Every structure is written in structure tokens, then in C-alpha cells.
Amino acid sequence: MDIAGAIAGVTAALGLVKELRDINAQLDQAELKLKIADLTTALSDAKLGLVDVAQSLRDKDTEIADLKKLVKYRAENLIDQQGFRYPNKDGKADGLPYCPACEAKGIFIRLAQDRNTPGHPFKCPSCRADYGYNGVVAR
Template identity: 60%
Template sequence: MDIAGTLASVSAALGLVKELRSIDAQFDKAELKLKIADLTESLSEAKLGLVDVAQELQAKDAEIANLKEQLQFRAAKLVEQGSFRYFADEHGKPTGVPICPVCEKKGLFLKLAQDRSKGAGGVTYACPSCKANYGYSGIVARA
């Protein structure tokens, strides 16, 4: 049974318990009402738990969809050369500077940028987001 069906069943059971409360029993009326109250509390807790599970399942479904989208993007748009991934040109060849491997693991596809803060002789490649430094030239794609 799916989560929505289970929630409906639990709600129906709560409705039945409310009906049972209104029944007049001649024998041990107080004990019967106490047991029905316990049952109502248990079913209410179960319903709240199922709502939490349903929300968690929806979050996991969204995460799975996001991961599938990232995999499809990697397969269609990126190509490996050496230890880096690059955006692919129209012929499927690597082009430009690589994608930051650190940020790629987080689902960000950012190209490295030149860090020219040390002057002309100290140009390195760094990630604009995580600031990881990948050293001097030599990482530009070679066709």
C-alpha cells in the first residue's frame, strides 16, 4: 500500500474510533473509553509518522531526480582529458579550461579562471567559487 493509501486507512480508523466513543456500553464503560482513547492516540501518532515519511520520500525523490539530471548533463556536455573534465565542443572534443573537480562533486559545473593577482609571472588557475588553486598553465584542453 502506498503512503497516501495508508494515510487514508489511518484516517478512516480514527473515524471509527470516534464512533466507538459514542457507543454506550453497559459493562465497564470507563475502561472501554480509556482503551479507545489509547487507540486514538496511537493512531494519531502513526498518522503523524506517516506524514513525516511521506515528506522524506518526496525529498529523496527530488534528490534522485537532481542526481539523474546531473548525470545526464555530464554524459552529454562534459568530456575527460587527463585528470580533468572539460566542456565538449560540437565534435565532442574538450575545449577551454577544465571544470573544478571539487565543485563538480557538489553539482556545480564551474570553469577554472586565471588568477593574475601575483603578476604576469605568477598566473595560476583557481576556482572562482571554492578558491581551490590548480597551479600554473598546462591544464587547457588539447584537441
């Protein structure tokens, strides 16, 4: 349930409370018990909705914290050069770059030459993306 659903549940419960206040004492007990049961159901639904919303907010807070760490890591430890991201060594790109496909997922895997293929192209050891035969080594 989302925030709007939780609010709707609370609104329904408040409406039932108003109806309970307006019940005439002369009406039978069955109608009163029915209204109380409806109120209990509405409040339970609202509570479950708020629990879902709270969990969703905690999940989003965790995701935001993880993304902040990733952005900080990229800013402090990587250098962009020729469309690739390289490790930062004293302000310069160093060695082989990270696989752009894996790096976009937050996984830092450096490219390697595939010695089993003629010409030894550069490939990602993880996702097997092929980056060709030259131009990826930092200069």
C-alpha cells in the first residue's frame, strides 16, 4: 500500500468514527457492532499501509546512502579518459579501464585481454563485453 492508500484508510476510519458518534442510542446493538467492526477493519488497513510506507522509506534511505557512497567513490578514485573510466593514480589514468557496462551497475571490473581470441581483444571478464583490439590502455 502506498501513502495515498494509507491516507485513504485513515480517512475511512475517521468517517466511521463520525458515524459512530451520530448513532442514536435507540438503534439496535447490531448496527453499533457492525460499525465498530468496520472501524476496526479500516484502522487495521491503515496501520498495515503505514507499515508498508515506513519500510519503503527505509529502503529508499538505504538506496540513497549506497548511491552517495558510489558517487563519492567515483569522484575520488576514477578518471574519465577516451570514454572509459580508469583508476586514478596521482591525478592520471592508470592501466586498463573498468568495464563501462559493469561499472554502470556499481561493479568495478577491469578489462583484460582475451588470450584465447586471435589478436587478443579487450573484454570484460565478468559480462564478456568486447571492447576491441586497442585504444583502451591509459596513456
